[in-house]
Amino acid sequence: MSLEQFKDRNVSQNYRFIPVDKPPTAPMDKFKQVLKRTFKGELFVGLWVVFREMVKFNIHTVQYPKEKLPISPRYRAVHKLYRLLESGYERCIGCGLCEKICIANCIRMDTRYDENQRKEVTEYTINLGRCIFCGYCAEVCPELAIVHGGRYENASEQRAHFVLKEDMLTPLDFLKEGKQEEFPGFGAVSPNADERIKKTPLAY
Amino acid sequence: MFEAIAFYTFSAITIVMFTITVMSKNALYSMSALAAGMIIISGFFFLLDADFLGVVQIIVYTGAVMALYAFGMMFFDTTREVKESIRAPKLVFLLSGMSALLLVIALVAPIVSDHIEPLYPVVEGVENPQAVGIVLFTKYLVPFEVAAVMLLVAMISGIILAGKKMDKSLTLKTDGEDEFQNGGSK
Amino acid sequence: MTLTEFVIATVVKILVVLGLFSALAGFGTYLERKVLAFMQRRLGPMHVGPYGVLQVLADGIKLFTKEDIVPQNSVKPIFMIAPVIGAATAFIALAAVPLFPEFEIFGITVHPIISDVNVGVLFVLGVMASGLYAPLLAGMASANKWGLLGAARTVIQLLSYEVVTGLSIMAPLMMVGSLSLIDINNYQSGGFGDWIVWAQPVAFVLFLIAGFAETNRTPFDLLEHEAEIISGYATEYSGMRWGMFFIGEYANMITIAFLASLIFLGGFNDWGFIPGGLAIILKVSFLFFFFLWTRAAWPHIRPDQLMWLCWKILLPLAVINIVITGLVLMI
Numbered sequence: 001m002s003l004e005q006f007k008d009r010n011v012s013q014n015y016r017f018i019p020v021d022k023p024p025t026a027p028m029d030k031f032k033q034v035l036k037r038t039f040k041g042e043l044f045v046g047l048w049v050v051f052r053e054m055v056k057f058n059i060h061t062v063q064y065p066k067e068k069l070p071i072s073p074r075y076r077a078v079h080k081l082y083r084l085l086e087s088g089y090e091r092c093i094g095c096g097l098c099e100k101i102c103i104a105n106c107i108r109m110d111t112r113y114d115e116n117q118r119k120e121v122t123e124y125t126i127n128l129g130r131c132i133f134c135g136y137c138a139e140v141c142p143e144l145a146i147v148h149g150g151r152y153e154n155a156s157e158q159r160a161h162f163v164l165k166e167d168m169l170t171p172l173d174f175l176k177e178g179k180q181e182e183f184p185g186f187g188a189v190s191p192n193a194d195e196r197i198k199k200t201p202l203a204y
Numbered sequence: 205m206f207e208a209i210a211f212y213t214f215s216a217i218t219i220v221m222f223t224i225t226v227m228s229k230n231a232l233y234s235m236s237a238l239a240a241g242m243i244i245i246s247g248f249f250f251l252l253d254a255d256f257l258g259v260v261q262i263i264v265y266t267g268a269v270m271a272l273y274a275f276g277m278m279f280f281d282t283t284r285e286v287k288e289s290i291r292a293p294k295l296v297f298l299l300s301g302m303s304a305l306l307l308v309i310a311l312v313a314p315i316v317s318d319h320i321e322p323l324y325p326v327v328e329g330v331e332n333p334q335a336v337g338i339v340l341f342t343k344y345l346v347p348f349e350v351a352a353v354m355l356l357v358a359m360i361s362g363i364i365l366a367g368k369k370m371d372k373s374l375t376l377k378t379d380g381e382d383e384f385q386n387g388g389s390k
Numbered sequence: 391m392t393l394t395e396f397v398i399a400t401v402v403k404i405l406v407v408l409g410l411f412s413a414l415a416g417f418g419t420y421l422e423r424k425v426l427a428f429m430q431r432r433l434g435p436m437h438v439g440p441y442g443v444l445q446v447l448a449d450g451i452k453l454f455t456k457e458d459i460v461p462q463n464s465v466k467p468i469f470m471i472a473p474v475i476g477a478a479t480a481f482i483a484l485a486a487v488p489l490f491p492e493f494e495i496f497g498i499t500v501h502p503i504i505s506d507v508n509v510g511v512l513f514v515l516g517v518m519a520s521g522l523y524a525p526l527l528a529g530m531a532s533a534n535k536w537g538l539l540g541a542a543r544t545v546i547q548l549l550s551y552e553v554v555t556g557l558s559i560m561a562p563l564m565m566v567g568s569l570s571l572i573d574i575n576n577y578q579s580g581g582f583g584d585w586i587v588w589a590q591p592v593a594f595v596l597f598l599i600a601g602f603a604e605t606n607r608t609p610f611d612l613l614e615h616e617a618e619i620i621s622g623y624a625t626e627y628s629g630m631r632w633g634m635f636f637i638g639e640y641a642n643m644i645t646i647a648f649l650a651s652l653i654f655l656g657g658f659n660d661w662g663f664i665p666g667g668l669a670i671i672l673k674v675s676f677l678f679f680f681f682l683w684t685r686a687a688w689p690h691i692r693p694d695q696l697m698w699l700c701w702k703i704l705l706p707l708a709v710i711n712i713v714i715t716g717l718v719l720m721i
Contacts, residue, residue, distance in 0.1 A: 034703070043687075043688060046687040046688055047683060047684070047687045047688075049687070050429040050430075050683065050686045050687045051429070051683065053428075053429055053430070053431055054425070054428045054429045057428065058431055059428075059431055059432065059433055060431045060432070061427075061431075061432050061433040063433070063436060230465065232465050232468055232527075232530055232531060233465070233467075233468070236468055236471075236523075236527060239523060243520060255507050255508055255509045255513070256509050256512070256569075259507075259509050259512040259513050259516050260512070262513075262516040262517065262519075262520060263512065263515070263516040263519060263552075263556075266516065266519045266520045266522075266523070266548075266552075267519070267548065267549065267552055270522070270523075270526065270545055270548050270549065271545070271549065273526060273530070273541075273545060274542070274545045274549075276530075277530065277538065277541065277542055277545070282465075282530050282531075283463060283464065283465050283530070283531065283533045331508055331568070331569075332508065332509060333509065333569055
């Protein structure tokens, strides 16, 4: 399918009507139709098709808990909080933009100044019962600190799981093993971001 | 011994079933008991080595009582009791009891006087269906054919009665030609 | 054979048939799910046991331990009896079916038939027909409108196919001249060319179609078609009572497969180099597979189409078949 066809909103032009004959009314015509349908072998075509598929054994089942389909990097599931790669500090600077922009009003954060006079987040929770996974928080975050992860399996004993700061934050040992991969998805900088940066004209 | 046990068991079940059929106010109980009784009766045929008749009893009454169920389904809410209004219950009870008694006496009298013997005893080597067939197509040929013709007549008249407006669809009718509903609501 | 021996042999046979066919009916559900899945490019049950073989066991445990719900407004005794009728008639019908050729075990000759009624065919068909009382009573007693619709469809179905079943096997019975399944089987003992299906192809097709209707399999799956009437007669059922309907249905399928192979496909006679016992297992398995195959391939029809098909097409065909057979036999 070409892009133009795909973008065409006026689909009615492309509709094709399948010719359907009116059902016969005269008894003789009805009888002929029955005969035709009986001996045409349409039923056996159906039998053959399913038998062929059985013999071909071309199975499409994904046995879900054992094997999972890869999900898109832009998939928006439960949130994650990232750390800085080198120092291991939290990326979040406590600016509160995510809290402000959240349209479902589900993010709550508590901040204070630490000993270095740096803003530090003490509490960070997301009410997943209200979250609509719109992705605005990840998009607005200037530090790429809050992102959407790929974890879509949300079964747990407590409804408060996954949503506290300690659940979302990358664990330190995890970071040290280099397992925190840079987020490629929604709101992330594009791979060629460096090339696209324009130098600030210093003329003024 | 087995025959005696089977006979008394079947008799008890049959009597109980038909009593329920008559006594119960719930149409579903009555019909189910009737069906069960009719099928249990086939047990007597099997006991008498009349396999063919027993099987025919099962087949015929399965279909027949099934049609009764269809009527029951259409006429009653079969899960509720039917309200009966009998003006003179004593009279009804007396009359029906008397007629039942008369029937029993009329049927049992020959057995009591020991004058009953099979007209067509089971012959060794002749199978059931063959025996039935021979009797049907020789001695009882005329009643058999008359019954067949009567059934044919009944079938044709049934088709004619039911089929008068068969070419008109009840569901595809528009409001203008809706004569049944208008007539019914007035 | 003395009376005691007879009683012991019969009881053993009954127990074997009951156990074997309950297990087979359960295993039939597994086979059905697997075959349907493969035909629809799925895998089917995979998790319980190797390739999901023990799924039957898991289902059985589930059904046995589930709560047995009886709705408040239902007619309780009949509601509770109905599934028992379904399962019982299916097994009673098996009583008159000769399952295998005679064989010897520990020096005793075994006739693998519980009761050799000499009108076997009629007995089996009659008992199977009365098995349709199960869905009828279930639907009418459960005080549920879907159930009532299912029950009404049961009546329609029985009154439609019953005549066709009887008339379709009439022609082969005329050729054989006996109603005993063993006699019918022995009639075809001459090998592949002696199978009645070659002489009576029309009767075979009619019998198969009526058999589908009798077991409520897919082209005539009216009684409990989910898309139309939720679950039909079984809407209010749960637990083992619901399971009994299923055991009855699968046992009926096996019985019809046995009947078709005994009457039309040469029964348990030796087939070339294949011994008789294996031959009938092969035939029955193929027919069982055919039941599943059509379920994957064919759409199901409306109740009025079933009546139209049975009364206007199949019944005249069956009668014409009988007339022609009679003429040929006369000449």
